[in-house]
Amino acid sequence: MAKQRSRRRRGPRLLDLPGIWLGQHWQTALETLGRLKENPLPSAMTVAVIGISLALPAALYVMTDNLRTMAGGWDQTAAISLFLRFETDDTHAKRLSQDLATWSEISRVHLITREQALEEFRALGGFEEALEEITKNPLPIVLAIYPTPTYSTPELLEGLQDKLLKLPEADFARMDTLWLQRFQAILDLVQSGSLLLGLLLGIGVLLIVGNTIRLEILNRRIEIEIMELVGATAAFIRRPFLYAGAWYGLLGGATAWLLVTISVLLLQQPVSRLASLYRSEFQLSGLGFAATGVTLGASVLLGLIGSWIAVNRHLRGAEPQ
Amino acid sequence: MIRFENVFKRYPERGEALGSVNLEVQAGEMVFLTGHSGAGKSTMLRLIGLIERPTRGQIVVNGRNLATLPRRQIPFYRREVGMIFQDHRLLPDRSVFDNVAMPLVVAGVGQKEIGRRVRAALDQVGLLSRERATPVALSGGEQQRVGIARAVVGRPPVLVADEPTGNLDPDLSREIFELFERFHYVGVTLMIATHDLNLVKSMRHRTLTLDAGRLVNDTGDW
Numbered sequence: 001m002a003k004q005r006s007r008r009r010r011g012p013r014l015l016d017l018p019g020i021w022l023g024q025h026w027q028t029a030l031e032t033l034g035r036l037k038e039n040p041l042p043s044a045m046t047v048a049v050i051g052i053s054l055a056l057p058a059a060l061y062v063m064t065d066n067l068r069t070m071a072g073g074w075d076q077t078a079a080i081s082l083f084l085r086f087e088t089d090d091t092h093a094k095r096l097s098q099d100l101a102t103w104s105e106i107s108r109v110h111l112i113t114r115e116q117a118l119e120e121f122r123a124l125g126g127f128e129e130a131l132e133e134i135t136k137n138p139l140p141i142v143l144a145i146y147p148t149p150t151y152s153t154p155e156l157l158e159g160l161q162d163k164l165l166k167l168p169e170a171d172f173a174r175m176d177t178l179w180l181q182r183f184q185a186i187l188d189l190v191q192s193g194s195l196l197l198g199l200l201l202g203i204g205v206l207l208i209v210g211n212t213i214r215l216e217i218l219n220r221r222i223e224i225e226i227m228e229l230v231g232a233t234a235a236f237i238r239r240p241f242l243y244a245g246a247w248y249g250l251l252g253g254a255t256a257w258l259l260v261t262i263s264v265l266l267l268q269q270p271v272s273r274l275a276s277l278y279r280s281e282f283q284l285s286g287l288g289f290a291a292t293g294v295t296l297g298a299s300v301l302l303g304l305i306g307s308w309i310a311v312n313r314h315l316r317g318a319e320p321q
Numbered sequence: 322m323i324r325f326e327n328v329f330k331r332y333p334e335r336g337e338a339l340g341s342v343n344l345e346v347q348a349g350e351m352v353f354l355t356g357h358s359g360a361g362k363s364t365m366l367r368l369i370g371l372i373e374r375p376t377r378g379q380i381v382v383n384g385r386n387l388a389t390l391p392r393r394q395i396p397f398y399r400r401e402v403g404m405i406f407q408d409h410r411l412l413p414d415r416s417v418f419d420n421v422a423m424p425l426v427v428a429g430v431g432q433k434e435i436g437r438r439v440r441a442a443l444d445q446v447g448l449l450s451r452e453r454a455t456p457v458a459l460s461g462g463e464q465q466r467v468g469i470a471r472a473v474v475g476r477p478p479v480l481v482a483d484e485p486t487g488n489l490d491p492d493l494s495r496e497i498f499e500l501f502e503r504f505h506y507v508g509v510t511l512m513i514a515t516h517d518l519n520l521v522k523s524m525r526h527r528t529l530t531l532d533a534g535r536l537v538n539d540t541g542d543w
């Protein structure tokens with residue numbers, strides 16, 4: 001009985017140690033956060049600068065992501081529009097379209113009669129006066145040709161177009177996907193650009209956090225010196241500064257998320273209205289679950305690395321001369 | 322407990338501050354260190370606190386050879402040596418309690434235990450009622466006693482004090498020295514640098530005299 005009590009009094013048992021260790025870390029984390037609140041203005045400035053720096057690449061990502069979704073909707077437009085000679089009639093055109101649909105390069109053919117084309121033209125609006133003057137329909141029959149997925153590369157489409165133009169009914173053909181592919185190439189470029197921008201701004205964030213932590217270390221020089229004199233380990237002294245860096249990162253990341261999300265919310269209505277003018281159901285989407293996770297994770301990591309650099313340069317631990 | 326073997330300390334700009342010091346202090350001894358200003362008293366205490374390293378020679382404290390002590394062990398060594406400074410080195414924006422608690426906080430002692438031991442230390446120096454005050458609200462003598470409470474709160478076996486009464490009047494100085502004597506009676510090894518020769522003589526403890534970095538007199542144990 002007495003033995004047990006004395007053992008308990010000697011200190012924490014080994015099994016409790018991880019809990020104590022975690023508790024200490026949690027306590028340090030909370031204390032560090034409290035210290036940020038003690039100097040709200042410089043802390044808020046640092047967080048704001050980090051937030052804006054991270055918001056830029058995040059916004060660019062959201063933009064390209066949305067454009068890609070939008071472009072995905074256009075994949076359904078025909079790859080090649082084949083305009084038939086004017087003397088071709090509807091029944092002939094229909095037979096031709098059924099014929100073409102059996103080609104291995106082609107998955108589907110959609111016939112647009114002259115009347116349909118004229119209707120569509122009217123629906124676009126703005127041409128009423130011009131149309132009134134026209135007595136005879138000037139529009140040709142168009143075959144919208146959708147290639148099989150394996151034939152969707154520019155080179156193969158080019159070959160298909162040549163083949164189609166050799167048909168006696170063919171007048172001329174227009175490739176519709178080329179601009180789409182160019183658009184996608186531009187998107188790829190913008191996305192790589194945003195990655196590069198993110199990298200540069202990430203380095204900026206490292207410098208900002210590093211400098212803020214450096215100033216905090218200088219401000220607390222005396223306290224640090226005394227802590228070293230009474231036996232603080234280097235790890236103990238570094239810990240609150242590392243936590244401060246992580247907090248700056250997390251708060252900056254959250255600010256970036258907020259900035260992007262607010263921008264998306266503000267733009268959602270105008271974009272939907274614009275899309276509806278083009279008879280599209282397109283909806284602007286914000287940072288998704290995964291992208292939010294990446295933003296916050298990256299920001300915490302940047303904050304940690306930034307403070308780690310500052311701490312390594314300015315806190316070397318007790319070092320006798 | 323404290324052993325100096327042929328210790329030299331040379332500062333690049335000022336030349337030799339300590340030359341060929343040999344010394345053995347037994348566990349539980351109370352030793353005064355006297356000498357003119359610039360004789361090397363502070364230098365000796367800084368060597369014991371491992372704030373500086375000797376240019377030559379060996380120092381062994383509490384069984385640890387300071388020359389071979391790895392850097393990572395320095396914090397743990399410092400927890401075994403309580404240091405008291407003439408200018409107290411207190412944090413002005415922290416309460417008396419927080420100042421005294423610092424050695425325990427950095428050692429990872431639990432909250433409850435910290436409260437218990439800080440109050441015990443403040444009680445020993447007679448400042449239990451001032452734990453909420455900040456150091457600036459205290460007199461010079463009280464501030465020095467806070468510094469002493471901080472030095473003893475971790476119950477180190479060795480205490481070194483560098484002119485702890487340098488700024489105090491004789492009565493207060495005597496009080497402080499009597500406080501040190503109480504730690505001496507419970508077995509702490511003390512080394513106290515001081516100018517106050519009258520006080521030193523009246524207290525009858527071993528006294529070392531430094532002159533220009535040389536140990537010129539050692540009264541031996543009383």
Ligand SMILES: Nc1ncnc2c1ncn2[C@@H]1O[C@H](COP(=O)(O)OP(=O)(O)O)[C@@H](O)[C@H]1O
Nearest residue numbers: 332334335338357358359360361362363364365
């Ligand atoms: N950090 C230092 N850098 C250069 N010289 C120093 C330093 N500390 C002390 N000294 C010199 O070493 C000698 C001893 O100083 P010190 O140990 O402070 O003497 P005391 O405490 O007895 O007055 C003096 O000549 C002093 O100028």
Ligand SMILES: [Mg+2]
Nearest residue numbers: 362363364483
């Ligand atoms: Mg001195």
